[in-house]
Amino acid sequence: MKPKITMKKIKFAVLLVLFFTSFYNYAQQPPTGKNKVKVTGKVFEKVSKQPLEYATISIMAPNDTKVIAGGITNPKGEFEVAVAPGTYDIKVEFISFKSTEIKGKNISGDTNLGAVNLSEDAAQLSEVVVRAEKSTVEIKLDKKVYNVGQDMMVKGGTVSDVLDNVPSVSVDTEGNVSLRGSDNIRILIDGRPSNAINVAEALRQLPADAIDKVEVITNPSARYDAEGGSGLINIILKKGKNQGFNGTFIASTGLPETYGLSANLNYKTEKLNYFTTAGYNYRTNEGGGETNTSYFNADGTPKGFLDEDRDTKRTNDGFNGRAGIEWTVAPNTFWTNAINYQKNSGNTTDLINYSNYDAAHAFTGSSFRLNNGDTGSENVEYTSNLIKNFNDKGHKLTADLSISRNTDDSNSIITASPNYNTTLNNQVQKQVQLQADYVLPLGKGSQFEAGYKGSFGDLNNRYFVTDDQGVNDPNLSNTLEYKENINALYTSYGFKVNKFSYLFGLRWEDTNIEVNLLDNNDYNTKKYNNLFPSAFISYEISDQSNFTASYSKRLTRPRGRFMNPAVNYSSNVNIFQGNPDLDPSLTDKYDIGYIKRWDKVTFTTSAYFEDTKDVFSFVRTPNGEEVNGIPVILSRPINLGKEQKFGFEFTFNYSPYKWWKLNSNFNLYNVKTTGSNTYTDVNGNDVVQNLDNQANTWFARVSSKITLPYKIDWQLNGTYNGEQKTAQGKNLGQFAMNTAFSKDVMKDKGTIAFNISDIFNSRIMRSYTYLQNDTTLESQTSYGEMQFRKRQFNLSFTYRFNKPKNEREKNAQPRNEGDGGGEFQG
Template identity: 75%
Template structure:
């Protein structure tokens, strides 16, 4: 069978290369053979393709190597006459006979075409590592991670190096939530990004790219970097696909399927799924109040129980058309519909100065949520030649609605809240790449993003009358036009590469409060330079240094002045007068590869002006004698962050793989905030703060007897001081088991999320006359069982990137 031939070929290649590596120094290679290997129909580089040189006079004298992520190879060989073989699994072999090599030579580009027979017969294929560490980004391959089976995108992101997701679903990178989230290279159009990520099933995700210092080709938004979520797109010839069913505790179940049908000219792909999810959570806030002389005045204990139920349908369908060998056009429609219930019960227990119980009250928020998102995307790629000269054009249009209505009942009466949002978004983008000479290229492009959001928020009292002080209608319009250019090259006869870029963005934002006739217009334009330098120490190690200027625009809940009214004494409210923050970002990195180990480390520094920060302050209002506290975002002033991070991939044995990530950082903020207290006195808070914190994650995957795979992941967030208190440390652990059945056509997986039920956000907050201790757990421990069935699709298939993707080039180093 072909698979046996494949195994023999790999063993022979490994043995011959090992023998070659053990030759005496005098017989070591003296000339360098280079070139590039791509896929013929798409012109996409093939990573891990092999090149073998066999000396015709001495067959034992072998040389060989594999391609990097750009499809490039570099092989050292002694001068002589060679038979050259170019190979990649499931592709036709290219052979060159009697090639005389006497000096350094570039063999040019080899275009491999698919072998239909091998595509139908090959079952065992090289399995990618769960985490790939590259110079400019980390790539997390989702398909092999059992922990996220039956989960959502939020679960996926919570297992990605450098990324963490808190109990409310907010995503942060290197400890900062100042990031930009992309889906297939485009910004997420969802109104509530955290909620949207919890609705997309993990099974729809192919991989996640983490780019901590993007180049000028990417949006300038995201002070701490970008996270690019890439959806699955099958590429195997013929009809193939996957079916997945899952169930869990608390009550959770779902079914999803993806199918792909590929012909010579057309590739049809579709994904559909339904999920019913129950998230049980809870929290508490214990507050102590003081008299002006510092003596205890009273105590208030709040306990909260939450249950969020979501019914979600996701659908995606598209077709990729090979117009001719150099032109590809992809069109797709994405549809998502969600509905659900939000139940939030808060019990209040009041005590006097001696902690004697005085009164109990409650507040029940019974909410109904519904959203519908529709998006059409189109992508056109024109390759002018096989050297990388190409034009890419993207367009998308979307419409999102999000409705949340609640009935709030309690000891003090009844209220209704209605929050209805409609968002429309149009995106246009063009990217042009021109190779100028060997090892250098020029890029330029344009991007236009045009959005319109209308948000109606009403709070009604017990008899149905609107409470004007808590209600508003927000109109938010955002138009952004951007141009960029960059040039990269590898300096001849050196090991240095560089990439220099400049981006210009013009922003026009309108934030209008229609009820109160408050109109805010913010217009600004900025230049965003970027620079990257790479030094190739050896084939196994590289050093990089980079700089970029980044920007963060306030959006969504940051800008919306609608109050979160689930608690009438702890209220959150957005700030429509927020200004964008600007960040100067520096990064120095080093990567080293051994046979079983890949080590990547970096030191980074971020200098941010007008940074967003949440502050809590008394409003001067009281509810039954209890002061009402308002939490809102402000432009604090300045923040400087210095950190050190390393990622380690270690494979001690074929059956055991370990990935780990560690991040240590120091944050220093400078600024102040003023508010008016209950006596109409202006109070100024000094919010200067210095804090150290660290974050660690380790993931172990090993194969047990009877071919049972076991995965265990642990993560730890260190304690961090804040300007108004501190956040306590948090630890969590997940585990999963999986077993292939039905001749490896199906897989059964069982996972436990938060084994010890310990992922609880805990914090202290200090005011002049009040201290509070709080806990919040968005999701309690969960159990999940899933069944996956594959048809005409091997478990470890290597799917090639879609020709319609436009995810490359941002931080790639030339050369």
């Protein structure tokens, strides 16, 4: 019986190879390295022709096992090893693959070994117990990669929980995602834009167990969609890889009442790979908040006070399923087809108690508002991906098709003394996306790329508000028809000169949007086309450090609730309404970055500048109505003017000991906004609001993972969002801490994990708002708190069969994970 491969043996062997290789080279060769030559090549998986990252190359004297020089492959499967001229045996290895040896190779000058193809070793694969563990966060030159499977914090959670642990990314209490403090981002799933109507809600419904990893790209190249002023977040779903039948089952439960069951199954033959993921989740979110408002006369004396106390409970039943087949049509051609299906239903109970006070703060009366709502959504998507590899040097053609239909329905009964209203909101969205990408290497270190993408969407939104007599309110009810057609072409060229790598690209996008309000025959058409240049330069200082500089032009289109004029009627004194006349905002992005790797530390830093025109901003104005003497405030988005953002970001990965790993991320930035808003008050007077604002803020996250006795893993992380000034007030600082414990059982086939989200129940969004009527000079100040989800406890059990615990995605499915072909790297 062959010995089992353990994590300790793997790590020990790798450390020994690297240590003795470095020591031997240093001792035997002149410091200048003038007598050495380069041995290069690429390592691929034999069947799929996909590159193998972290494959090991060992160079030895003939018929000797002593390693003279060695190295590992990069993400493109490339390697480069320096060695003195001579005759050597060369060995290429990768865990669970059959090794390849080249005997008696005479190396007199720089030598390219070409493509080295490795085949899976089925016997060894069945005996692998634990493979070398990938770090939770991988820092790469052009992006950060967060490996979800290694993070205990998200067990039993949702994609929103996953994103809230990713460096540079944060999720607020309402589920809105931001990157480097900006919500002008584009969220992709497997390289394609999310087709969900409400992206924030869709991310809260998708279980974390379905996610493999998350890529964060702060300055995308021309091959990506131009949308996303601050960058892209690409969520990559799990897919089975191992030969034969294997899979994972996960069961979870928690408090407040939460439970779920999911399965990830895969069956792979030489030609076909069947994969499926299915899961059911029931979740309870308890939240709440308060808003305390003080009203003042023109002379600054108190006029009255209003306290709002909110208690919210949300429940959700959700099913998520995905099934597909990857067919190896030929050794160099792959065709993948998949069906994604999501169905969710939920209930929301939102109770607001109002307490009124006079100018002396004496209690004058109370009222309430109860919103009982039901929600339901169903999303179906078919995807098809075809890849043709013309050779093993990166020459390929890919084609993608996505067809989806999404429905999102909600209705509620709003009871408020002395009457009640009902609301009904039905949304249906249809989407078709076509994409083709062509990649042509033009020689060593150079590459040409070109492609097309078409996105065609149609959204129909019916919204009704009726009174207690069943009569529609024409001021609040409407039918919105939103059509969006986007065609895009792009091209890019990358090349390498010595230690400098360059990538230049140009993207053209033509946009045609129709925003039609059918009830009052209000039709709006917006047509525009733009050129989006991009440029990237990197300098390889050494094997351990790189310097980069990049520029790209980005765009943010208003969508969803931003353009929907339907009034959010959850509060009768603080209401929200979209603006169908919004224009897109354009951003020029500049980024300078540096990355340095040591044995135990990886450090990356960047300075960035974003210059945005027609930026979106929310403004609050009185709409002229009153409820029990309280003025109603309307919040809506506008194209404010200009926003300039300058910041610094630092990220560390540090492993002080084998049993302790630390990840940290720090972001400090300054935002300067210039613009004004003009509105007409109830007396017909034009009022100008000066919304110029400049604010400094910062964000920090630290995560620690420790292996305790009895092989119990303990993870702890803390996040702090600094205070930020706004045009009409300020948002206070916010701190949250999570923890988790994990233990492998059943000979590493099972894992028990327990986590606590928001240990101190401190994840509360607090803010101050100040408003003044420039005509009457009356003013009001408000203090508000909002907690979307209170502290939660989760317990989960994972069972794996025919699948190693820390399986590496070595045989990656040949698909587009980034909206196009591979990113050029010199």
